[in-house]
Amino acid sequence: MNTDINLGRKIGDGATAEIFAYGENQVLKLLKANFSRMIITQDTHYSKIAHDHGLPVPKVWDHLEVDGRYGAIFDRIDGLTAAERLLKILLRPSKYAKMQAKLLASIHSIDFSGDEIHLPGSITQKGRFEEQIEKMDIWTEKKKTEVIEIMNHLPDGDSLCHGDFHGGNIIMSTNGPVIMDWDTGSQGNPWGDVAASSACILADPNPETAPNWHRVIHRMITKRINKVFLKTYLAIRPDTDNQLNKWLVCAYAARIGELSQIHHPAIPEKQTLMLSFIEKKLLSV
Ligand SMILES: Nc1ncnc2c1ncn2[C@@H]1O[C@H](COP(=O)(O)OP(=O)(O)O)[C@@H](O)[C@H]1O
Ligand SMILES: [Mg+2]
Numbered sequence: 001m002n003t004d005i006n007l008g009r010k011i012g013d014g015a016t017a018e019i020f021a022y023g024e025n026q027v028l029k030l031l032k033a034n035f036s037r038m039i040i041t042q043d044t045h046y047s048k049i050a051h052d053h054g055l056p057v058p059k060v061w062d063h064l065e066v067d068g069r070y071g072a073i074f075d076r077i078d079g080l081t082a083a084e085r086l087l088k089i090l091l092r093p094s095k096y097a098k099m100q101a102k103l104l105a106s107i108h109s110i111d112f113s114g115d116e117i118h119l120p121g122s123i124t125q126k127g128r129f130e131e132q133i134e135k136m137d138i139w140t141e142k143k144k145t146e147v148i149e150i151m152n153h154l155p156d157g158d159s160l161c162h163g164d165f166h167g168g169n170i171i172m173s174t175n176g177p178v179i180m181d182w183d184t185g186s187q188g189n190p191w192g193d194v195a196a197s198s199a200c201i202l203a204d205p206n207p208e209t210a211p212n213w214h215r216v217i218h219r220m221i222t223k224r225i226n227k228v229f230l231k232t233y234l235a236i237r238p239d240t241d242n243q244l245n246k247w248l249v250c251a252y253a254a255r256i257g258e259l260s261q262i263h264h265p266a267i268p269e270k271q272t273l274m275l276s277f278i279e280k281k282l283l284s285v
Helices: 037-052 082-087 093-108 123-136 142-154 190-202 212-236 244-259 267-284
Strands: 009-012 017-022 024-031 058-067 067-074 159-160 170-173 175-178 186-188
Touching: 017 037, 017 123, 024 037, 037 058, 037 067, 037 159, 058 142, 067 082, 082 093, 082 186, 093 159, 093 170, 093 175, 093 190, 093 212, 123 186, 123 190, 123 244, 142 244, 159 190, 170 212, 190 244, 190 267, 244 267
Parallel strands: none
Antiparallel strands: 009 017, 017 024, 024 067, 058 067, 159 186, 170 175
16 A cells, blocks of 8 residues: 655654654554565564564554555554663663563564464575675685584574564563564574574674764673573573574674674674674584
């Protein structure tokens, strides 16, 4: 449906979309120009599944197209994101890390073994990692292939996965945390999702927009948040098949690849940090 509407007040801005107030209690998530329809289709597909399974996720209402941009209407959630609360020191780093780990484990407790929720034509969890690892410009083709091979030997998994689970995608509402932005959702391996989340913790997903002071605070607390996040998750869901370290190598490599597409002075430092983690993890894989 292509609609001629006046956009409401802009209340959010991400890497792929702008969020506008819509009606009394809703928002319009409108993809930026040239982003494909599949992104919003995937977002609403996994948002609906998560919402229907009782997770705290905004309800999806409708799809809209405005000036050739694809969008969808969701329930509006009021509150700061977890990342914003952390930076305003309204949330302690360890509390933030534990909250993220518990929330992610609750997503992964939804299992689709024997069922198919994969959206036809959309990229799989492993496909996304592979695509990003291929973008790495600091590794040889041989090394990239080796890491992709490690991943391809790991189980595909059947858990509900988010794919981009970080504090900017969690709104701390008065009723508790609510999870947004399911356009990277998948039926996948929970350890891949934990690893992707850890990569987001270590290398902030929005470096090009983050002010300098943000990066300084971030650098000081990220390692601690990552440690507490992984420890809390492992206490809820133990890594009985020793998968986590292998997925961490893949997810960190993927994050380096993703960051190489962004031109910002903070990027090389983040890539070096991720690389040093990979070198340590590779020894134990
Ligand atoms: N349903 C919603 N209600 C209120 N704010 C929202 C909602 N969805 C997103 N936002 C705000 O907009 C920001 C960007 O939205 P998001 O879905 O994460 O887009 P992107 O895919 O571009 O990252 C979020 O960080 C959040 O602050
Ligand atoms: Mg987002």
